[in-house]
Amino acid sequence: MSSGHYKHGFWSVLAALLWNWSIMILKFIGFSLSGSWTLFSEAIHSLADLLNQSLLLVGIKSSWRAANSTFSYGFGKERFLWALISACWIFFLGAGVTLYHGVEGILDPHPVALWKFTIIALVTAFVVEGFTFFIAVRELRRHDRESSRKKVLRDGDPVVLAVVYEDGIAVLWVLVAMLSLGLYHITKNPLRDSAGSLVVWVLLAVMAIFLIAKNRAFLLGKAIPHDIKEEIIEMLEADPIIDKVLDFKSSILDFNSYHIKCEIECNGTALMKELGKHNFFRNEYEEVKDDYQAFLEFCIDFTGRLPRLIGTRIDVVEAEIKKKFPQVKHIDLEIN
Numbered sequence: 001m002s003s004g005h006y007k008h009g010f011w012s013v014l015a016a017l018l019w020n021w022s023i024m025i026l027k028f029i030g031f032s033l034s035g036s037w038t039l040f041s042e043a044i045h046s047l048a049d050l051l052n053q054s055l056l057l058v059g060i061k062s063s064w065r066a067a068n069s070t071f072s073y074g075f076g077k078e079r080f081l082w083a084l085i086s087a088c089w090i091f092f093l094g095a096g097v098t099l100y101h102g103v104e105g106i107l108d109p110h111p112v113a114l115w116k117f118t119i120i121a122l123v124t125a126f127v128v129e130g131f132t133f134f135i136a137v138r139e140l141r142r143h144d145r146e147s148s149r150k151k152v153l154r155d156g157d158p159v160v161l162a163v164v165y166e167d168g169i170a171v172l173w174v175l176v177a178m179l180s181l182g183l184y185h186i187t188k189n190p191l192r193d194s195a196g197s198l199v200v201w202v203l204l205a206v207m208a209i210f211l212i213a214k215n216r217a218f219l220l221g222k223a224i225p226h227d228i229k230e231e232i233i234e235m236l237e238a239d240p241i242i243d244k245v246l247d248f249k250s251s252i253l254d255f256n257s258y259h260i261k262c263e264i265e266c267n268g269t270a271l272m273k274e275l276g277k278h279n280f281f282r283n284e285y286e287e288v289k290d291d292y293q294a295f296l297e298f299c300i301d302f303t304g305r306l307p308r309l310i311g312t313r314i315d316v317v318e319a320e321i322k323k324k325f326p327q328v329k330h331i332d333l334e335i336n
Contacts, residue, residue, distance in 0.1 A: 010060055012136040012163050017053040019132050020046050023125045030121035034181075040101055040197070046125075048094030048204075049166050055086035056159050063254055073330065076254020077219060083158050084215035090166075091208035098201040105194030118181070126174040133167035136160055151225075157255040158215050165211065169203050176200060221251040224258045232260065232321055232328070239317050240270040241310070246336055253329065261332040266310060310335065 027043035059082025067074040140152060140160045180196025183189075223229070233245045248262040288294040318331045 010057075012132070012139045012160055013053050013056045013060065015135050016132040016163050016167060017050065017057065019128045020050045020053065023128055024050055026121040026124055030118040034118045044094060044097045044101075046170075048090050049170065051093070052086040052089055052166065053163070055082050055089065056162060058082050059086075060159060073253050073259060074257075076257050079157075079159055079254060080215045080218040083162055084212060084219065086162065087208050087211035087215060091205060091212065095201055095205040095208060098197060098204060102194050102197030102201055105197060106191060109190035109194065119178075122174055122178055122181075126171060129167050129170040129174060133164065133171055136163040136167055140164055158211070158218060159255070161214070162211055165207050169207055172203065173200050176203075218252055224250040224252060224260065228258075228325060232325065233262075235321055235324070236262075236264065236317065236333075239313075240273075241267050241313055242317070243267045256327045258325070258328045259330040259332075260328060261334075263334045263336040266335050 024043060024046035027046055031040040031043050059079045062078035062082065063074075063076050065075040065078075140156050176196050176199050180192055180199075183192040229248065229250060233248060236242050236245050243265040246263040246265065248260070250258060250260040253259050284298055288298050314333050318333065321331060322328050
């Protein structure tokens with residue numbers, strides 16, 4: 001396990017996990033003092049985030065296990081599995097409980113007590129959630145600084161993306177809570193507070209559905225980014241002995257770990273010309289030019305050596321691809 005693999009995703013999730021403990025406690029204390037359903041939704045959200053980030057850490061740790069005879073390509077997809085479970089957790093626990101209490105607040109409204117501690121809890125939450133959001137965004141961008149924001153959000157590590165979305169929406173949630181309590185303070189209408197809780201529910205549910213869909217795609221074997229696919233095909237077809245690439249398939253095994261498989265049409269003429277440039281046949285020719293039986297034996301022997309020569313050339317091509325794209329861990333090239 002490389003240090004880069006260890007660090008990516010781990011530190012942003014761990015930071016969010018540790019900070020969420022204190023934020024969750026502050027929000028629950030604030031709710032107990034004020035009775036605000038919006039603040040209760042915030043506290044439930046922090047609890048859901050805490051459990052969610054614990055699941056993400058389980059996924060990261062599980063994905064580090066080495067390949068074995070049962071799982072030849074390793075356990076990288078454990079990252080996506082646990083991220084999917086955590087997203088379901090957000091949807092059913094976070095969004096479900098938030099919706100329940102938001103509706104309850106509308107059906108049975110009650111006054112909200114505005115304590116200074118409540119405001120302090122919200123401001124503290126805003127600062128901390130903003131800090132962990134910054135850490136996650138920085139880690140996400142560090143992997144590929146040259147890519148557009150859209151590409152990073154599409155192809156980035158789903159574990160880090162989960163933290164980015166959770167903490168980003170958490171910052172927005174705090175603003176919603178402040179706005180809801182501010183409107184209540186102005187209008188004295190408890191429904192303003194409950195409405196804030198329902199806004200939190202919508203944001204939570206949308207985020208969870210998005211993360212579920214994203215991790216589902218990885219578990220089903222999402223293909224590598226299209227631009228990388230095109231570059232790999234271009235590299236293959238640029239080699240003299242490869243006429244054409246057929247039936248290109250790929251899948252993402254783990255963050256920054258790709259598997260590609262394709263069939264190629266081999267150009268035997270180009271291979272023979274390449275061998276001729278290096279005087280591959282000169283010594284053999286001198287030995288067999290006056291002996292037909294020796295010539296036949298050479299042809300039979302060369303027929304057995306030819307697949308190994310092609311295999312050696314394919315190994316060179318694979319090494320070039322892996323050098324340019326280190327994330328390509330497994331390549332299967334088959335001669336059509």
